[in-house]
Amino acid sequence: xxxxxxxxxSVRAQSAPSRSGQSRLGVGDRMTEWGRRALDPKGIxxxxxxxxxxxxxxxxxxxxxxxxxxxxxxxxxxxxxxAIGQYFVIxxxxxDLSMGAVVTAQVMTVxxxxxxxxxxxxxxxxxxxxxxxxxxxxNGLATTLLRVPSFIVTLGTMLVIHGAIMWWxxxxxxxxxxxxxxxxGRGGFExxxxxxxxxxxxxxxxxxxxxxxxxxxxxxxxxxxAIGDNSAAATFAGSRVWWTKTSAFVxxxxxxxxxxxxxxxxxxxxxxxxxxxxxxxxxAVVLGGVVLxxxxxxxxxxxTGAFTLEALFTLLNFTAVPATMRDAIQGAIIIAAVAxxxxxxxxxxxxxxxxxxxxxxxTSADPTTTSAESAPSTPSTGGDGAVRQ
Amino acid sequence: xxxxxxxxxxxxxxxxxxxxxxxILVSTTGRNLFSPxxxxxxxxxxxxxxxxxxxxxxxxxxxxxxLSVPYVMSLASLTAAQTMDGRDGMVIPAVLLTVAITxxxxxxxxxxxxxxxxxxxxxxxxVGLMLKGYLDTNYQGTEGxxxxxxxxxxxxxxGPIPISTIVMLGLAAVVAFILVRTTFGxxxxxxxxxxxxxRLSGVRERLPIIxxxxxxxxxxxxAGLLLASRLGVGSPTVGSxxxxxxxxxxAVVLGGTVLxxxRGSIWGTIGGVAIFAVLDNLMxxxxxxxxxxxxxxxxxxxxxxxxxxxRRIIARRIRFAQAPQGPNxxxxxxxxxxxxxxxxxxxxxxxxxx
Numbered sequence: 001x002x003x004x005x006x007x008x009x010s011v012r013a014q015s016a017p018s019r020s021g022q023s024r025l026g027v028g029d030r031m032t033e034w035g036r037r038a039l040d041p042k043g044i045x046x047x048x049x050x051x052x053x054x055x056x057x058x059x060x061x062x063x064x065x066x067x068x069x070x071x072x073x074x075x076x077x078x079x080x081x082x083a084i085g086q087y088f089v090i091x092x093x094x095x096d097l098s099m100g101a102v103v104t105a106q107v108m109t110v111x112x113x114x115x116x117x118x119x120x121x122x123x124x125x126x127x128x129x130x131x132x133x134x135x136x137x138x139n140g141l142a143t144t145l146l147r148v149p150s151f152i153v154t155l156g157t158m159l160v161i162h163g164a165i166m167w168w169x170x171x172x173x174x175x176x177x178x179x180x181x182x183x184x185g186r187g188g189f190e191x192x193x194x195x196x197x198x199x200x201x202x203x204x205x206x207x208x209x210x211x212x213x214x215x216x217x218x219x220x221x222x223x224x225x226a227i228g229d230n231s232a233a234a235t236f237a238g239s240r241v242w243w244t245k246t247s248a249f250v251x252x253x254x255x256x257x258x259x260x261x262x263x264x265x266x267x268x269x270x271x272x273x274x275x276x277x278x279x280x281x282x283x284a285v286v287l288g289g290v291v292l293x294x295x296x297x298x299x300x301x302x303x304t305g306a307f308t309l310e311a312l313f314t315l316l317n318f319t320a321v322p323a324t325m326r327d328a329i330q331g332a333i334i335i336a337a338v339a340x341x342x343x344x345x346x347x348x349x350x351x352x353x354x355x356x357x358x359x360x361x362x363t364s365a366d367p368t369t370t371s372a373e374s375a376p377s378t379p380s381t382g383g384d385g386a387v388r389q
Numbered sequence: 390x391x392x393x394x395x396x397x398x399x400x401x402x403x404x405x406x407x408x409x410x411x412x413i414l415v416s417t418t419g420r421n422l423f424s425p426x427x428x429x430x431x432x433x434x435x436x437x438x439x440x441x442x443x444x445x446x447x448x449x450x451x452x453x454x455x456l457s458v459p460y461v462m463s464l465a466s467l468t469a470a471q472t473m474d475g476r477d478g479m480v481i482p483a484v485l486l487t488v489a490i491t492x493x494x495x496x497x498x499x500x501x502x503x504x505x506x507x508x509x510x511x512x513x514x515x516v517g518l519m520l521k522g523y524l525d526t527n528y529q530g531t532e533g534x535x536x537x538x539x540x541x542x543x544x545x546x547x548g549p550i551p552i553s554t555i556v557m558l559g560l561a562a563v564v565a566f567i568l569v570r571t572t573f574g575x576x577x578x579x580x581x582x583x584x585x586x587x588r589l590s591g592v593r594e595r596l597p598i599i600x601x602x603x604x605x606x607x608x609x610x611x612a613g614l615l616l617a618s619r620l621g622v623g624s625p626t627v628g629s630x631x632x633x634x635x636x637x638x639x640a641v642v643l644g645g646t647v648l649x650x651x652r653g654s655i656w657g658t659i660g661g662v663a664i665f666a667v668l669d670n671l672m673x674x675x676x677x678x679x680x681x682x683x684x685x686x687x688x689x690x691x692x693x694x695x696x697x698x699x700r701r702i703i704a705r706r707i708r709f710a711q712a713p714q715g716p717n718x719x720x721x722x723x724x725x726x727x728x729x730x731x732x733x734x735x736x737x738x739x740x741x742x743x
Contacts, residue, residue: 095510097635146695149648155635156691163683171680279514292508328522335515339505 044340045288045301049308052315059318067196072314074188077201078103078259078266080306082277083284084212085255087302088248090285093228093294094143094150096249099256099281101161102135103274106260108165110181111174111269118178128257135161136253140246150249158278166271173270185265201262208258212299215251224248228294283330284309287337396645396653396697400660403693407664411671420674425549427670434666436553437612438633438640439659443561444608445637446658447601450568451581452650453502453509455602457517458609458637459628461491463524465613470533470623477536487610494520495606499599521629528625535621543618553615558659560611564604565655577601582651609633639690640665645697664689 057064063072082099089096106128113124139157143150176182188199215221223244227234235241260274267273282292288305290297312333316326408422415422441458448455465487472483494516501512545552568574577597579587587594609628616627638648644661646653668689672682 142691142695146691147698148691148694149642149698151648152639152642152694153691155639156687158635159683159687159690161687163680163685163687166680167678167684282510283514286508286511292510322526324525325522327518327525328520331515331518331522333515334511334518335501335505335507338507338511339501342506 040344045304045308045337048337049304049311052308052311056311056315056318059315063314070197070199070202072310073205074199074201075266075314076307076310077199077205078262079277079280079284079310080205080303081208081255081262082259082281083288083302083306084208084299085252086278086281086285087212087288087290087297087299088215088224089150089252090282090290090292091228091294091297092224092245092248093231094245094248095154095282095292096139096252097151097154097278098135098139098157098161099252100274100277100279101158101165102132102253102256103260103263103277104271105131105161105165105274106257107264107267107269107273108169108271110177110261110264112169114177114181116175116178118180121178121181124181125261128261129254132253132257133250136250137246139253140249141242143249144242144245154278169271171271173268176268177264181261182265182268185262187265201265204258204262208255209299209303216299220244220247225295228296230295280309281306283334287334289341291341397657397660399697400644400657400664404660404664404667407667407671411667414671415674418675422671422674427674429546429549429551430673431663431666431670432549432554433551434669435659435662436551436557437615437631438636438665439554439557439662440560440608440612440615441633441637442640442644442658442662443557443564443655444605445641446644446646446653446655447564447568447577447604447608448509448598449581449638449641449646449648450650450653451577451598451601452584453581453598453602454513454638455498455605455609456510456513456634457494457498457520458605458612459631459633460517460520460524461494461606461609462613462616462628462633463623463625464494464520465491465610466617466620466627467524467528467532467623467625469539469614469617470531470535470621473533473535473539475534475536477538480536480539484614487614488607491606491610491613492603495603496599498606499602502602503595503598517634524625531620531622531624533617533623535617535623539618540621541618543615553618556611560608561655561659568655573597573600578651636665639686643690643693664693 062068082103086096086099109128109131110124113127114120135157139150139154142148142153146153184200184204186199186201188197188202190197192198216224223234223239226237227239227241227244231241256274256277259277263273284306285297285302286292286305287308288297288301288303290302290305309330312329313326316323316329321329412422421427441462445455445458468490469483469487472486473479498509498513498516501507501516502509505512507515541552542556543551543553547555568577573596576587576592576594577600579590579592580594580597584594612633613628617623620627640661641653641658642648642661643664644653644657644659646657665686668685669682672685677685
């Protein structure tokens with residue numbers, strides 16, 4: 001009985017601090033608490049990120065200078081933004097495979113619409129946002145109203161968008177677009193004391209992070225997580241599943257649009273820009289402790305995943321490892337990360353998850369009733385879990 | 390009337406419709422879709438994707454995915470071509486070695502998914518990336534040489550029907566038999582439908598999933614062998630160029646198999662593969678822009694699966710209406726169908742037992 005009543009508390013105790021924990025790690029004298037959190041699947045990514053960053057600094061001390069740290073963040077910005085967009089879709093229990101195609105489409109659109117005419121920059125930005133919203137709406141509505149699995153919908157839109165943009169543009173790279181458009185991705189405020197420059201991309205990333213964290217703590221974000229956890233329960237609770245999920249797809253396409261605009265500055269206009277971005281984004285999100293299938297994970301987790309992945313690539317550039325092994329290491333890391341969080345989470349959360357599922361099945365809101373009901377079922381499933389592990 | 394047909398029948402009706410429309414379109418250009426040469430082209434186009442899709446059906450029935458197939462195919466083509474190295478006597482050892490290596494990769498996928506509890510998407514993406522890293526590091530271009538005796542496998546045929554397609558259909562028949570008639574097949578459906586329910590019913594739910602992953606990798610290996618036989622060499626990029634991972638998943642779903650596992654059939658998948666092959670051939674004959682082909686493929690995937698998804702819900706209601714306490718179950722089923730199709734199977738299991 002004591003263990004049963006302890007579960008809801010332990011759920012709260014685990015989820016609440018880990019959400020704020022990544023932003024406030026600097027506080028406090030609670031070393032044991034830190035250790036426990038560091039071994040947590042979400043904490044381990046932060047530890048991994050710190051270890052990788054330290055390794056880079058050891059190999060290349062100039063990396064620690066503010067200027068090159070800023071350039072590092074600038075380089076992470078597109079993938080981090082795409083990962084944050086993908087986070088909203090994944091946490092609602094869906095996939096967005098069309099992101100890479102959207103990035104490519106936006107980059108190619110910029111190349112062909114802006115050209116060298118600086119005055120076209122602003123109107124074209126509106127066109128890009130329009131394309132982003134349209135793709136998100138199609139993905140979302142086909143998933144929710146037509147009930148096509150999002151994996152298939154976004155696979156289809158990926159083929160359609162990529163094929164259409166290549167058909168329209170002929171699949172050839174153009175010369176770089178107007179300089180003021182490229183400045184969004186590569187420019188910045190110069191002559192700042194201490195860090196000498198702040199790239200616009202870093203500011204865009206900061207704005208996207210703030211917006212995403214704010215959204216994820218609004219009722220919208222909570223509902224999205226609830227839908228990913230158990231969409232039937234969320235429906236019973238009165239949430240508009242179709243509209244919330246569609247919004248998540250729109251956010252995802254818009255984030256791909258923002259990343260595309262930044263990438264025009266970094267990489268220029270080329271049909272290979274954005275290729276494979278959907279898998280990199282999903283890798284980053286998963287690395288950050290967000291669970292495929294939905295219902296668990298945070299924006300900051302996805303962000304940490306993106307930074308860890310890019311830091312890993314940077315580290316590999318500094319070491320003698322051949323560039324072609326980058327994929328292999330990325331593959332090994334994501335399997336290890338997910339396996340680790342799976343094993344730890346399963347062990348730690350086996351019981352609490354049982355009580356949560358009992359909770360949603362009976363749609364009971366009263367915590368005392370829940371713990372009383374879950375008491376008989378908990379030991380049996382816990383025992384089975386031990387056998388399975 | 391359409392509602393009473395099962396999804397597989399619907400897939401073949403769709404295939405016939407595509408064939409009729411295709412024949413009319415092709416005849417407007419003064420050619421014949423059903424000329425022996427063209428039939429041969431369509432069937433040849435089916436065989437490689439067919440092998441991959443048969444394996445992909447197995448893992449999808451088990452509620453997993455296999456994104457590593459393109460790299461398994463490339464690796465298989467290289468292994469085979471290098472082992473054969475132009476010698477007739479090495480054909481059989483090379484094929485056996487390829488099967489063994491691909492089975493090991495499948496075993497790794499299966500163990501990651503079941504024992505370590507890694508989502509199939511992540512596990513096979515990770516294994517695929519590892520294989521890609523290995524291939525990119527160790528191979529700069531095509532290698533090995535396939536002897537003429539093995540090239541015949543990809544090149545010869547009986548009348549307009551290529552040998553490779555016959556082998557592919559034979560494999561489909563064997564796998565279909567395994568799925569429908571053996572314990573392994575039943576357990577795979579059960580574990581894919583709902584692993585928890587399967588486990589509580591006394592099924593060792595991990596074994597069928599591991600078996601499905603091994604089957605998928607070996608099937609991808611067969612596809613790699615076929616490609617090696619056609620090319621005459623092994624190539625490190627032959628799998629990823631064809632995007633066989635996503636296309637095979639699309640073909641499986643087009644064939645009416647539910648992406649969340651537990652429901653579907655091999656013959657549906659073969660129908661889906663055939664639809665893709667006919668469309669591809671049609672667009673080639675009509676001289677479509679290659680980029681426009683992707684647009685058409687993408688639209689076909691979304692529209693077809695949207696039609697199935699709509700129909701499948703109706704079909705389920707009819708099945709439940711025949712059960713004694715139908716209305717209750719329908720009431721339970723509806724919110725599930727709104728959100729997560731994967732949980733429908735739970736309802737089915739409980740419904741059939743109630």
